[in-house]
Amino acid sequence: MPTLYFTALFAIAVLLMVGTKLWLATRQIRFVAAHRAQVPAQFSTTITLTAHQRAADYTVERARLGMLEIVAGAAVLVALTLLGGIQALDVALSGWLGHGYGGQIALVAAVLAITGVIDLPFDYYRQFVVEERFGFNRMGKGLFFFDRIKGVLLGAAVGLPLLFVVLWLMNQAGGLWWLWAWVVWVAFQMLALVLYPTFIAPIFNKFEPLKDEALRSRIEALMKRCGFAAKGLFVMDGSRRSAHGNAYFTGFGASKRIVFFDTLIARLSGSEIEAVLAHELGHFKRRHVLKRMIVTFVISLAMLALLGWLSQRLWFFEGLGVRPSLTSGDSGLALVLFFIALPVFLFFVTPLGSLSSRKHEFEADAFAATQTDAKDLVNALVKLYEDNASTLTPDPLYTAFYYSHPPASQRIDRLLRHA
Secondary structure, eight states: OOHHHHHHHHHHHHHHHHHHHHHHHHHHHHHHHHTTTSOOGGGTTTSOHHHHHHHHHHHHHHHHHHHHHHHHHHHHHHHHTTTSHHHHHHHHHHHHHOSSHHHHHHHHHHHHHHHHHHHHHHHHHIIIIIHHHTTOBOOOHHHHHHHHHHHHHHHHHHHHHHHHHHHHHHHHSGGGHHHHHHHHHHHHHHHHHHHIIIIIHHHHSOEEEOOOHHHHHHHHHHHHHHTOOOSOEEEEOGGGTBSOOOEEEEOSGGGOEEEEEHHHHHHSOHHHHHHHHHHHHHHHHTTHHHHHHHHHHHHHHHHHHHHHHHTTOHHHHHHTTOOOOSSSOOHHHHHHHHHHHHHHHHGGGHHHHHHHHHHHHHHHHHHHHHHSOHHHHHHHHHHHHHHTTOOSSOOHHHHHHHOSSOOHHHHHHHHHHHO
């Protein structure tokens, strides 16, 4: 493919992606605002007008901030690629550190640092303006920045050795380096699933065993009925950072554990908590986690194979504003360019992933209705929609494109059929 054609293809894809994102966000804002004045009839007895309008305003605020992020992200992407930002970084870092592994790792780290710095003001505004305005923020500024520092240090401790291994394979493992890199990636992901609950999650949150004996007995009976074995039942101090609530299970194999946000425990009744957990266990029983892992691994193999092919094509580098050395040190460049450009093209298959996720959510709800009273899950969902200020009236097209969970009306309608 001639360089000019690939540059044009990338530029058009960026414009289409940004235009589509902004159009969808505008649709969401207009649709939610247009339905702000009245609670949907389905929720008229359970959600107050005040709560409904709060959710609408919260959704609109987040969407408006998201639009600014879209524009800023696109500007940085174009600056790094077509306007020569990555080329300038590569020249500067290779002149200082050479084209060896040090220079290549520094290039990847520099690009990640730039994107992280661009994201930081938006994260700060979201936490201390939007979340604060709607009563969700429980986090101080010190904890906000401390979390970021811990995240950077953890990312460096885990990511830098993995990056070195991948770069070494790219340079030493021959034409099938991408297959060996995929094996390393899969092994890393499996190891992370095992280590995350015990060693990584506690770096950011405090986990305590569930002390409510009545609730523990109820949950253990549910787990026995579902054939689910977990290493423990824990309560996480989610209220330290946010008023949002949730429950999940994490880990793999013998390391599986069930985690409840303390905000969820405080808000829901025992039967409602049981119903929420039954939904989460529905993902396990319907093998959604396993299916998603398999799909992820297959896609990652295809993507690495594509990278292996593109890294040998001069037009791939030049089309994204970079002049490779053609002798050595191009592996880091290839990685950076690929993973910064790939989301532009993958964006257009977003609805497929969202559709699959919503299908899984319906299946998990249906499973929960066989193990608990469907009305308990409905009551829990209504409380969570209200507490989390989730809009009851999202734009249908925006929902189809982005929503990983079905809209409230569809989800509750299906559950009530099981009641």
